[in-house]
Every structure is written in structure tokens, then in C-alpha cells.
Amino acid sequence: MTWTPSPMPSATPKSSTPRIVLGVAGGIAAYKSVELLRLLRDKGYHVAPVLTPDATRFVGTVTFSALASEPARTSLFGDPTTPIPHTYLGSGASLVIVAPATAHLIARYAMGLADDLLTATLLATRAPVLLCPAMHTEMWEQPSVQENLATLRRRGVLVLEPEIGHLAGGDEGTGRLVEPVRIVELVDRIIQGYRGALTGARVLVSAGGTREAIDPVRVLSNRSSGKQGYALAETACRMGARVTLVTTMERALSLDTVNAIEVVAVESAAELGEAMRTHSRESDCVIMAAAVADFTLTAAGEKLKKREGAPELHLKLSPDILADLVAHRTKGQIIVGFAAETAKVLENGLLKLREKGVDLLVVNDVSAPGAGFEHATNEVILLEHSKEPERISLRSKEAISWEILARVAALLPPRAP
Numbered sequence: 550m551t552w553t554p555s556p557m558p559s560a561t562p563k564s565s566t567p568r569i570v571l572g573v574a575g576g577i578a579a580y581k582s583v584e585l586l587r588l589l590r591d592k593g594y595h596v597a598p599v600l601t602p603d604a605t606r607f608v609g610t611v612t613f614s615a616l617a618s619e620p621a622r623t624s625l626f627g628d629p630t631t632p633i634p635h636t637y638l639g640s641g642a643s644l645v646i647v648a649p650a651t652a653h654l655i656a657r658y659a660m661g662l663a664d665d666l667l668t669a670t671l672l673a674t675r676a677p678v679l680l681c682p683a684m685h686t687e688m689w690e691q692p693s694v695q696e697n698l699a700t701l702r703r704r705g706v707l708v709l710e711p712e713i714g715h716l717a718g719g720d721e722g723t724g725r726l727v728e729p730v731r732i733v734e735l736v737d738r739i740i741q742g743y744r745g746a747l748t749g750a751r752v753l754v755s756a757g758g759t760r761e762a763i764d765p766v767r768v769l770s771n772r773s774s775g776k777q778g779y780a781l782a783e784t785a786c787r788m789g790a791r792v793t794l795v796t797t798m799e800r801a802l803s804l805d806t807v808n809a810i811e812v813v814a815v816e817s818a819a820e821l822g823e824a825m826r827t828h829s830r831e832s833d834c835v836i837m838a839a840a841v842a843d844f845t846l847t848a849a850g851e852k853l854k855k856r857e858g859a860p861e862l863h864l865k866l867s868p869d870i871l872a873d874l875v876a877h878r879t880k881g882q883i884i885v886g887f888a889a890e891t892a893k894v895l896e897n898g899l900l901k902l903r904e905k906g907v908d909l910l911v912v913n914d915v916s917a918p919g920a921g922f923e924h925a926t927n928e929v930i931l932l933e934h935s936k937e938p939e940r941i942s943l944r945s946k947e948a949i950s951w952e953i954l955a956r957v958a959a960l961l962p963p964r965a966p
């Protein structure tokens with residue numbers, strides 16, 4: 550395909566051709582992005598290159614401009630044809646790729662810095678972002694680099710991990726930029742809708758503590774805040790799943806990905822059970838993060854009056870929703886349960902894993918500092934039938950969700966694209 554100079558860019562480009570911003574950071578692998586650019590153009594993509602100032606020490610903008618659909622850009626300032634280049638590039642993009650993504654670029658993106666055109670474009674876009682890191686093995690293995698990548702992954706950023714092979718300076722190890730043909734294969738899938746390991750999966754999550762009415766004004770409830778269930782719903786959505794959230798906390802909590810998640814508001818254990826049964830028929834994975842009341846009662850029709858003395862509440866066991874979901878599971882459906890424990894946590898968890906018949910059990914020591922009900926953080930043990938228990942140390946409920954959903958993705962049958 551030959552290069553045709555584009556007309557002066559408008560604020561929001563309108564074209565059915567997918568538009569790709571190709572970011573290039575300052576690493577030796579920058580020379581491979583020239584090949585990547587050529588392959589993307591061969592596929593018919595509209596490609597706008599953005600080089601960091603350091604990238605221009607390795608490769609020249611003239612090379613990129615000659616092969617691309619638009620001249621290569623390197624700066625937020627000084628281009629009279631595009632006065633606000635980061636919003637022009639960010640809002641018009643179908644995909645932003647950074648290849649190579651250096652440790653420095655990854656750190657700046659994870660921090661939300663916008664000190665050059667590429668990082669400003671990354672913040673100014675709602676398009677999917679694909680990072681293709683390349684660096685020396687020692688740098689790649691640094692906890693800081695891995696933690697920054699984990700943060701970005703949780704936010705929905707796709708990461709194509711580097712390969713093992715020859716590195717600059719004659720070293721050998723992990724850190725080599727993935728071959729451009731493989732990057733293009735993933736680009737094609739992203740353009741077709743791939744967003745992560747749960748792409749195409751339908752995930753049903755329950756969240757919050759149920760409320761059992763005593764009378765029209767009083768309820769029996771528990772300390773569940775719904776935060777872990779909400780974090781699971783959001784993270785599953787960022788990993789590409791179609792998510793339904795059955796929640797008792799609709800009025801208390803909000804979602805970032807509000808339009809992408811179907812929300813079903815419920816209150817009692819009976820309502821939650823009904824909603825879960827209905828929606829589970831269509832789900833590939835069901836996650837029971839809600840704290841369901843084990844005891845319920847028949848509500849009085851009118852407010853109980855104090856002058857009549859303290860009422861006797863006749864509690865009865867409420868049905869186990871999770872057991873019912875397991876009994877009626879559809880073929881290949883993955884079911885995840887939670888266990889709230891305060892003593893003999895692992896022992897009780899292993900017992901519950903067997904009794905409940907779930908594929909994955911997330912055991913919560915709800916009495917541990919910073920874990921369980923109401924906290925923004927959590928600490929859990931993941932239990933599967935054929936695996937050793939895995940302790941996930943204290944971290945945000947989003948980070949916990951990522952660990953749980955990575956297990957779910959591995960348990961689900963492979964799917965296209």
C-alpha cells in the first residue's frame with residue numbers, strides 16, 4: 550500500500566478505517582516499530598505514529614512519516630495543523646499501541662503523568678490500549694515494573710509480554726519485543742472486539758448484604774458493603790466480559806463502567822435468589838460474592854409498636870442460593886463461591902469447597918485487619934479442587950478481583966476471537 554498524505558486533521562476523524570496511534574518509546578527495539586508500522590499499513594489500518602523525544606534518538610521521524618498515514622508527531626506543541634494533538638489523536642483512535650513500551654513509559658502511564666505527547670494521548674483516549682514492553686531482563690523482573698503493569702492491567706490495558714531471546718548488548722533473557730507479526734495478529738483481534746481474557750464470556754456477580762424485613766421500617770442485615778462484588782463486576786467488564794450485577798447496594802455504590810454493566814437491584818435473600826436463578830441460565834460464570842442472610846422471617850404488615858414490648862422474632866433458615874445454582878448449573882458453567890470465616894479459616898474453607906461443589910472458593914477471614922466487610926482492601930485464600938491453596942496478601946479489592954478472574958479465565962473453555 551502506498552502512502553497518501555492525509556488532509557489537515559479535523560477534531561474527530563470520521564472514517565470506517567480503524568485508526569491506530571502507534572506510540573514508540575525510547576528503547577533499542579524502536580527500530581522494530583518501523584516494521585510494525587509497515588505491517589499495519591499493509592493491513593489497511595490508518596496509522597498515526599507518536600514518538601517520545603527519546604525514541605527519536607533511536608529512529609528518525611522521517612522514516613515513520615514516510616510509511617504512515619499521517620506525519621509522525623513528537624511534541625504536544627508547535628504543530629500549527631493540530632493545535633491540540635493529544636485529544637485529536639486520543640479521541641479519534643480505535644486503538645493505541647505502544648511498541649516498544651519502556652519501563653519509564655509504563656511507570657509514567659501507571660502514574661497518570663502526561664509530560665509528553667504520547668503519555669498525554671494515552672490519558673486522552675477511551676480506546677483500548679495495547680502495551681508491548683521491551684527492556685533488559687533485570688528491568689523487566691523489577692517488582693516496580695511488574696506492579697505498574699499489574700495496575701495498568703487492572704485498568705483494562707492489554708499487555709503483550711516480551712519474549713525470551715537475544716537482547717541488546719549480547720545478553721539473553723526475557724525482554725525482547727514480540728515480533729511485529731504477532732503484534733499485528735493481536736491488533737486484528739482487538740479491532741474485532743477482543744478486550745482481555747474474559748472477552749465474550751457472560752459473567753454474573755452478586756454483591757452486598759441482603760436485608761430481611763422485620764416490618765415496613767426495620768430490617769435484619771449484615772456488614773457486607775458490596776465493595777468486593779462491585780470490584781469483581783468492574784474488573785470482569787474491563788477484561789472483556791458481559792457482566793450482570795445483582796446487587797443490594799444499588800443506592801449506596803456506583804460503577805465506573807456504568808453503561809457496560811447490567812444492574813439488577815434486589816433487597817432480600819428471596820429476591821436475590823430469584824434474580825440469580827433467572828440470570829444464571831445465560832451465564833458462563835456465576836460469582837456469589839453477596840452475603841446472603843442465613844435466617845429470614847415473615848415481615849409484619851405494619852410497623853411493630855414499642856408500647857407492645859420487644860417482639861419475638863421467629864427466624865427460619867433461608868435457602869442456600871449457591872447450592873441451588875450448583876445443582877442447576879448449565880454445561881461448562883464455572884461457579885465461584887465466597888466463604889466468610891472468623892476461625893479455622895483454611896480448614897473451614899476446604900470443608901466449604903467440598904460441601905458447596907463450587908469450582909473456586911474465595912475464603913475471607915472477615916476478622917483480619919483490613920480484610921472482609923466494609924474495607925477497601927481484602928486478603929483471601931483461593932481454593933480449587935486440584936490445586937494447592939493460594940494466599941493472596943492484603944491488597945485493594947480490585948487487585949483481589951483480578952486474581953479471582955484470572956482463575957476464572959483459566960477455568961473457562963477457550964473462546965474466539
Ligand code: CTP
Pocket residue numbers: 818837838839840841842843867868869870871872885886887888889890
Ligand atoms: N450463600 C448463599 N445462600 C445462603 C448463604 C450463603 O448462596 N443462604 C453463599 C454466599 O454468597 C457465599 C457462600 O454461600 O458465596 C458461603 O457463604 P458463607 O456465609 O461463608 O457460608 P454459609 O453457607 O452461610 O455457612 P456458615 O454461615 O455456616 O459459615
